[in-house]
Each structure stands twice: as structure tokens, then as C-alpha cells.
Amino acid sequence: MKRRLLLAIPLLLFIALAALLYRGLSLDPSSRDSALLARDFPAFSLSSLEDPEARLDASLLKGQVTLVNVWGEWCPTCKQEMPQLLDLAARDVRLIGVDYKDSREKGRAFLEEFGNPFEVNLFDPEGELGFDLGVYGAPETFLVDADGVIRYHHTGYITPEDVTETIMPEVRKWQ
Amino acid sequence: MAMTATSRLASRCLGLTLLAALLLALLMGAFADPARAAVEVRDFDSPVTAERYRSLTGALRCPKCQNQAIGDSNSPVAKDMRERVAALLREGRSDREIQDFMVARFGDYVLYNPRLEDRTLLLWGLPAALTLLGGVLVALIVRRRRRASARELSADERARLNALLNRPPDTSGDH
Known part of the structure; x- marks a missing residue:
């Protein structure tokens, strides 16, 4: 009987491995936790999309929970995402945009066409802030708490379900 | 018998x-050295630095792509990362510092060769x-x-x- 059990060990190991790999099949390899979770929002000094003379830095993010959304006129998914961002703004979430690798004209035209849920938009034409945030494709969204610490990271498209099921609970959690 | x-x-x-x-x-x-194709031509003051650039861009993984080194990829983020590697090399940073710089932004994902740490x-x-x-x-x-x-x-x-x-x-x- 003991030998029988010993013989079953390879089978059990195989089943465990198969289960692990099967789970891996349904994971999204492009969504990973940001390396910046639980870290301070990176320092920056940028103008705003609205005002080329403005100088904004990371103190902008202190004091209240903020969603920072990295977008660009060149990014089709960002257009699809705008209704969800407008919805979040309507739910009294503070949103700040990062206009990433874009031109002022195109960025402004984008907001005119699709609406502007952002309190202000950081203008990042060279993608420096994006690089420090570890952005590898827009849209990406970061939740920053009142102390300026990054608490949640969303890679890619925010669906209407994500708004109610993930983003809003995260916002409330850190408020 | x-x-x-x-x-x-x-x-x-x-x-x-x-x-x-x-x-x-x-x-x-011994032969798993990834094939590297430098996308841009870069001039370094010494062949040693040029070789370090080649080996760093061959061992850093593109965060946007599934399995490509930044030295092989045409994606915008890989291009930004190559530029940053070159700039940091010219500043005289060590290989380790350059890897740390990338890991701080893009996570352990970018290291093709995971480090030996408690977690690994x-x-x-x-x-x-x-x-x-x-x-x-x-x-x-x-x-x-x-x-x-x-x-x-x-x-x-x-x-x-x-x-x-x-x-x-x-x-x-x-x-």
C-alpha cells in the first residue's frame, strides 16, 4: 500500500504542475505590477498642456488622492477610455493627466474632442516623466495617495467595469 | 546473472x-548569447564602452514586448531605454547602476538574468x-x-x- 502511494507521487506532481501552467495560460502577460508601487511619485518639473509658462512639480500630488492618467493624442485606446475617465471625474475623483510624447496642438485638440476630465495636464513631450514612471505604452493610470505615494497601477484600457469594480474601491481605500 | x-x-x-x-x-x-542587432549607430569613446553597451542592451528586456531585448526591439520604449543606457554609460555609471536604474522604473521584468536575492x-x-x-x-x-x-x-x-x-x-x- 505504501509503495502504491509512492508510485502516485509523480502523477500528483504532474497534476500540480499542469494546474499551475494552466492558470498561467489565462493570465495577461502585459499587466504587471508597477515597480513604483509603495514608492513616491517620481520628481518632475514640467509645464502644463494649457500653459507653457507653468512649472509644475510633484507637490501637485500632495494633499489628496489623485488618479494620474498617462495619455496621448496618438493613442487610440486613450480615446476609448475617455468616457470612463469622465465618469470617474463625475464621481469626484481628482484626475491629473500626463500628455505623453505629444504636441500641444494635438493634445489640446484631443481634449476638445473627447472632453477634459483632468484638473490639469502635465505636458511631457519627450516622455521623461513617462520614463521615470516606467510607462511602456499609453494609457497607464496610477493612483497616488495624499502623501504622494503610488498605491495602485492600471496598465492599459480602463473598462466601465474597472471603474466600479477596481478603481473606485482603490480610491476609497486610500482616501 | x-x-x-x-x-x-x-x-x-x-x-x-x-x-x-x-x-x-x-x-x-554557452551559445544562448542573445542575437543582438543595434538599431542605431552609436559612437563611444572606447571599444570597451561600446561592448558594454552591446551587452547591456542585449541583457535588458523590453517591457512592451513579450520576449525581446531592448537591443533588438523597435518599440518606442526600447528606443528610449537604449538612449538612456547610452547616456548613463557616457556619464560613467557602472553596469550595476544602469541595471538598478532600469529595475527601479520597469521592475525585475527587465532583467533577463534575475539576480540572486532572497526572493529569487x-x-x-x-x-x-x-x-x-x-x-x-x-x-x-x-x-x-x-x-x-x-x-x-x-x-x-x-x-x-x-x-x-x-x-x-x-x-x-x-x-
């Missing part, structure tokens, strides 16, 4: 197979531990079989063997 020969042959085959697998693994390790002990140690375990198991099995087959026949068994071989009982002796 026949049993001993078979088990000896089996253990020799197993030994050879293990040796071949080991050699294959070593060869693959399982990753690095499991293959070695499993190989060791397998080796010990095989050695135990081979030894037990050898011992079992090398056992002297009892008087009863010898009588039965002689009966089967149709030999008179007295002619039995050592093989």
Missing part, C-alpha cells in the same frame, strides 16, 4: 543519458535541488537493484533452478 547484467546496463545507460543532458545544458548556456532563491535553487534529488534517487535505486540481484541463491532456489534446467542436483555450484 542475467539480472545483474541488465541492471548494470540500465545504470550505465542512465549515467550516459545524464551526462549527455548535462553536456547539452552546458553547451546551450527558489528560482535559482529549485533546479539544482531537483537535479540533486533526482541524482540521489537514481543512485539509491541502482544500488538497491544491484544488491538485490547480486544476492546468493538459497539452497531451495538452487534446487528449483536445477530442476528447471533439468540438471542433476549435485552439479550445482558457483557460477
Whole structure:
């Protein structure tokens, strides 16, 4: 009987491995936790999309929970995402945009066409802030708490379900 | 006698197979240097720096792509990362500092060669531990079989063997 059990060990190991790999099949390899979770929002000094003379830095993010959304006129998914961002703004979430690798004209035209849920938009034409945030494709969204610490990271498209099921609970959690 | 020969042959085959697998693994390790195609032409003041650039961009993984080094990828983020690697090299930073810089932004994902840390002990140690375990198991099995087959026949068994071989009982002796 003991030998029988010993013989079953390879089978059990195989089943465990198969289960692990099967789970891996349904994971999204492009969504990973940001390396910046639980870290301070990176320092920056940028103008705003609205005002080329403005100088904004990371103190902008202190004091209240903020969603920072990295977008660009060149990014089709960002257009699809705008209704969800407008919805979040309507739910009294503070949103700040990062206009990433874009031109002022195109960025402004984008907001005119699709609406502007952002309190202000950081203008990042060279993608420096994006690089420090570890952005590898827009849209990406970061939740920053009142102390300026990054608490949640969303890679890619925010669906209407994500708004109610993930983003809003995260916002409330850190408020 | 026949049993001993078979088990000896089996253990020799197993030994050879293990040796071949080991050699294959070593060869693959030696030739697994990723093919690198520098996308831009860059000038460095010394060939040593140029070589370091080549090896760094070959060992940093593009965060946007599934499995490509930044030296191989055309994606915008890979281009930004190559530029940053070149800039940091010109500033005189060490390879380790440049890797740390990328990991701080894009996470451990960008290292093709994970570092040996507390968190990665399982990753690095499991293959070695499993190989060791397998080796010990095989050695135990081979030894037990050898011992079992090398056992002297009892008087009863010898009588039965002689009966089967149709030999008179007295002619039995050592093989």
C-alpha cells in the first residue's frame, strides 16, 4: 500500500504542475505590477498642456488622492477610455493627466474632442516623466495617495467595469 | 546473472543519458548569447564602452514586448531605454547602476538574468535541488537493484533452478 502511494507521487506532481501552467495560460502577460508601487511619485518639473509658462512639480500630488492618467493624442485606446475617465471625474475623483510624447496642438485638440476630465495636464513631450514612471505604452493610470505615494497601477484600457469594480474601491481605500 | 547484467546496463545507460543532458545544458548556456542587432549607430569613446553597451542592451528586456531585448526591439520604449543606457554609460555609471536604474522604473521584468536575492532563491535553487534529488534517487535505486540481484541463491532456489534446467542436483555450484 505504501509503495502504491509512492508510485502516485509523480502523477500528483504532474497534476500540480499542469494546474499551475494552466492558470498561467489565462493570465495577461502585459499587466504587471508597477515597480513604483509603495514608492513616491517620481520628481518632475514640467509645464502644463494649457500653459507653457507653468512649472509644475510633484507637490501637485500632495494633499489628496489623485488618479494620474498617462495619455496621448496618438493613442487610440486613450480615446476609448475617455468616457470612463469622465465618469470617474463625475464621481469626484481628482484626475491629473500626463500628455505623453505629444504636441500641444494635438493634445489640446484631443481634449476638445473627447472632453477634459483632468484638473490639469502635465505636458511631457519627450516622455521623461513617462520614463521615470516606467510607462511602456499609453494609457497607464496610477493612483497616488495624499502623501504622494503610488498605491495602485492600471496598465492599459480602463473598462466601465474597472471603474466600479477596481478603481473606485482603490480610491476609497486610500482616501 | 542475467539480472545483474541488465541492471548494470540500465545504470550505465542512465549515467550516459545524464551526462549527455548535462553536456547539452552546458553547451546551450554557452551559445544562448542573445542575437543582438543595434538599431542605431552609436559612437563611444572606447571599444570597451561600446561592448558594454552591446551587452547591456542585449541583457535588458523590453517591457512592451513579450520576449525581446531592448537591443533588438523597435518599440518606442526600447528606443528610449537604449538612449538612456547610452547616456548613463557616457556619464560613467557602472553596469550595476544602469541595471538598478532600469529595475527601479520597469521592475525585475527587465532583467533577463534575475539576480540572486532572497526572493529569487527558489528560482535559482529549485533546479539544482531537483537535479540533486533526482541524482540521489537514481543512485539509491541502482544500488538497491544491484544488491538485490547480486544476492546468493538459497539452497531451495538452487534446487528449483536445477530442476528447471533439468540438471542433476549435485552439479550445482558457483557460477
